[in-house]
Amino acid sequence: MPASNEIPAVRRARRKEARPGELLSAALDLFVERGFAATRVEEVAQHAGVSKGTLFLYFPSKEELFKAVVRETIAGRFTEWNEEIGRFDGNTDSLVRQLMHSWWERVGQTKAAGITKLVMSEACLFPEIATIYQHEVITPGHQLIRRVLQRGIDRGEFRPIDLDHAVYSLIAPMIFLIMWKYSLAPCCPHNESIDPERFIDSQASLLLEGMLQRPAR
Amino acid sequence: MPASNEIPAVRRARRKEARPGELLSAALDLFVERGFAATRVEEVAQHAGVSKGTLFLYFPSKEELFKAVVRETIAGRFTEWNEEIGRFDGNTDSLVRQLMHSWWERVGQTKAAGITKLVMSEACLFPEIATIYQHEVITPGHQLIRRVLQRGIDRGEFRPIDLDHAVYSLIAPMIFLIMWKYSLAPCCPHNESIDPERFIDSQASLLLEGMLQRPAR
Amino acid sequence: MPASNEIPAVRRARRKEARPGELLSAALDLFVERGFAATRVEEVAQHAGVSKGTLFLYFPSKEELFKAVVRETIAGRFTEWNEEIGRFDGNTDSLVRQLMHSWWERVGQTKAAGITKLVMSEACLFPEIATIYQHEVITPGHQLIRRVLQRGIDRGEFRPIDLDHAVYSLIAPMIFLIMWKYSLAPCCPHNESIDPERFIDSQASLLLEGMLQRPAR
Amino acid sequence: MPASNEIPAVRRARRKEARPGELLSAALDLFVERGFAATRVEEVAQHAGVSKGTLFLYFPSKEELFKAVVRETIAGRFTEWNEEIGRFDGNTDSLVRQLMHSWWERVGQTKAAGITKLVMSEACLFPEIATIYQHEVITPGHQLIRRVLQRGIDRGEFRPIDLDHAVYSLIAPMIFLIMWKYSLAPCCPHNESIDPERFIDSQASLLLEGMLQRPAR
DNA sequence: TATGAATGAGCCTTCATTCAT
DNA sequence: CATGAATGAAGGCTCATTCAT
Secondary structure, eight states, X not given: OOGGGHHHHHHHHHHHHHHHHHHHHHHHHHHHHHOXXXXXXXXXXXXXXXXXXXXXXXXXXXXXXXXXXXXXXXXXXXXXXXXXXHHOOSOXXXXXXXXXXXXXXXIITSTHHHHHHHHHHHTTTOHHHHHHHIIIIIHHHHHHHHHHHHHHHHTTSBOOOOHHHHHHHHHHHHHHHHHIIIIIGGGSOGGGOXXXXXXXXXXXXXXXXXXXXXXXX | OOHHHHHHHHHHHHHHHHXXXXXXXXXXXXXXXXXXXXXXXXXXXXXXXXXXXXXXXXXXXXXXXXXHHHHHHTOOOHHHHHHHHHHOOSOHHHHHHHHHHHHIIIIITSTHHHHHHHHHHHTTTOHHHHHHHIIIIIHHHHHHHHHHHHHHXXXXXXXXXXXXXXXXXXXXXXXXXXXXXXXXXXXXOGGGOOOHHHHXXXXXXXHHHHHBOOOOO | OOHHHHHHHHHHHHHHHHHHHHHHHHHHHHHHHHOTTTOOHHHHHHHTTSOHHHHHHHOSSHHHHHHHHHHHHTOOOHHHXXXXXXXOOSOHHHHHHHHHHHHIIIIITSXXXXXXXXHHHHTTTOHHHHHHHIIIIXXXXXXXXXXXXXXXXXXXXXXXXXXXXXXXXXHHHHHHHHHIIIIIGGGSOGGGOOOHHHHHHHHHHHHXXXXXXXXXX | OOHHHHHHHHHHHHHHXXXXXXXXXXXXXXXXXXXXXXXXXXXXXXXXXXXXHHHHHHOSSHHHHHHHHHHHHTOOOHHXXXXXXXXXXXXXXXXXXXXXXXXXXXXXXXXXXXXHHXXXXXXGGOHHHHHHHIXXXXXXXXXXXXXXXXXXXXXXXXXXXXXXXXXXXXXXXXXXXXXIIIIIGGGSOGGGOOOHHHHHHHHHHHHHHHHBOOOOO
């Protein structure tokens, strides 16, 4: 038998393994774009190239699909990031700037950012989602940032600042960028659009100026 | 007719005029709490103390009710605020701090903040809402903040900063506070809760430190 | 205002009250004819002259509709029957015959008999139904029959028979008639049809002959 | 090829022939337990140890599987029974008793009884099933019983009774026992359970008392 | 004007059946 | 022959909207 017969076999097997991923990807896009309620499972299936019924072979319900989307997509890169921070040997000013830009590259401008928009929008209806997100993203992110700021203080680079709130000063612009990108930017004229990289630069400068040790004015 | 008959008539007339307001208020609460899709018009009507049919006498559809909620609730106090800024004669540092706290008092901690959460969550499905919000809130707010920062520069208090992005540095913590309050806080354990007033203080300090004129280090 | 205006008002009000009954009646017919699973709620609604949605205003689910059908239809006439038995002053032979014919007239040949067929067919899937039926029909019926047979023994008309099983000897032909009527008779050629009245006569004669006191052969 | 290879081949061949039987057996169990509609073909396949697709290699549809279950399971033992009756040389009283107990042993307490429950429950939806059942079970059974009763009359043991209905007096308790066993007994507390053997005894006694020739009272 | 019973389009979910492997 | 992934028609249920009163 010619090899041409094997191709469909391989294709089908490959698809079997790929299905959940394709469905999750399609679901992420649509949930982010339209929200949970306005997304029809049939559309998710179509976007993944399968029929409605097939979706239910992999996820028992629309809600479980939603939870899976969140669970799978937020698979944290925090261990990796923590290691990078440990290895970094420049001053903390540079580390903070690098961290913020790194976040934009790896999260903010990728599909993963949609998850944050999704969680912010739908958390009330799916408390479980909010809990997962807090455990997997908020808390680790919080600790990572706190560790970096503590490094700055420990090395005498930063003034002894109020860490508890300073952490959120770094989180706030990220949340803001995401909500802006997914909520207002897509529907509005581009006259007041934001250049994320430059905003991050500007924001980092302002905050770092505020945190750095300096002689009294 | 005895007086006893007039009172209900008056009350009814008064109530009749109040109806749309009661409906809008109930709708705001429910839309903010559950989102557009998960809010049933019957519940809105119940909360407003009328029947489902009555709601449709005042608003032609659920979507129009939603738009009206946004339109009516964001009735900006920007003229008032602009006048206050014009009258202010302290230094800009104080003005910024006062402005941020004033926002928290008048918007952030009131029901009006829910509108922002609502718009952020639902704007994709209702582009018209996003447009309204931008015209009525974003742009006026942007200009108000820009005017304040410009005042600081003009008076030699602030360094010549990148105004376009600095404006968003003031907006970001407000958006963040709102999304935090409405999305994560209600569903999560309170171990990492944020004290808004102190966060605003801290954030203002950091940003102002970054913006203020000072001798080179 | 002329009376002609009242009619629709009355009609609507009357319908509101009549709806549940009409739906239950339609549901009984269809459930008996086709079984629970093969009956579509839309058909029930159509038979009751309303739309699908209306059915769900009165019953929260298809299953609850089913349970209501059973509950409402078996509203027992056992107190009435018990009183009749108490008042009866003929011999027990006549009483038994009258009871069996009375059952046929009041239950066996009415729609109520369909409930028995329904319960027999679907009890496995709805244990609650079986329980209700046992409490409301089986047990009271059992006691009623036992009381009658005991009367025969007490009055010296019947031999001292095994009451526990004799009761079921009277129940069996009733169950049989119902299952025959609803299961085999409707689908089969009429060559072997049963005349219920005559079968009851015959059955009563045989059983009574077996129970009556008599001189030894 | 080594012998070790042949054994699985043989086993496979043997299983292949057994497949339909295993499927029918599994289907009987599940159909009886849950009814036609609530039984999923996949479960039947699982119980038979094959995949869903395989079932459709042997039966073209769920409905045909159902018909096959009935057709195959009711393979009547009537010729055998008829011969036994022909050979019997005791009095007809004993014959009737033996027949009823024999029915309980060979049918009533075996899986075959489930078919009767199934037919009674589902006949309306599958008229063809009802027809098959009547041809294969009802009619032969009717004739067998009639023949026995006729024997009693011919031999002067029984009074000249109404044969047409007396036949059903013997069938009724059997139908009753089966419906009781499969419908009410499994779902109900066992306080009113029936001992089949003793009920058959009691029922036979009553009926025979009613049919036997005797001196007038 | 206010009511709430009625409607029916729409969506999630199931499951018998098919078919590529 | 056997498998099990894929299909899609069918049906239960919801809820925005209408309209007779």
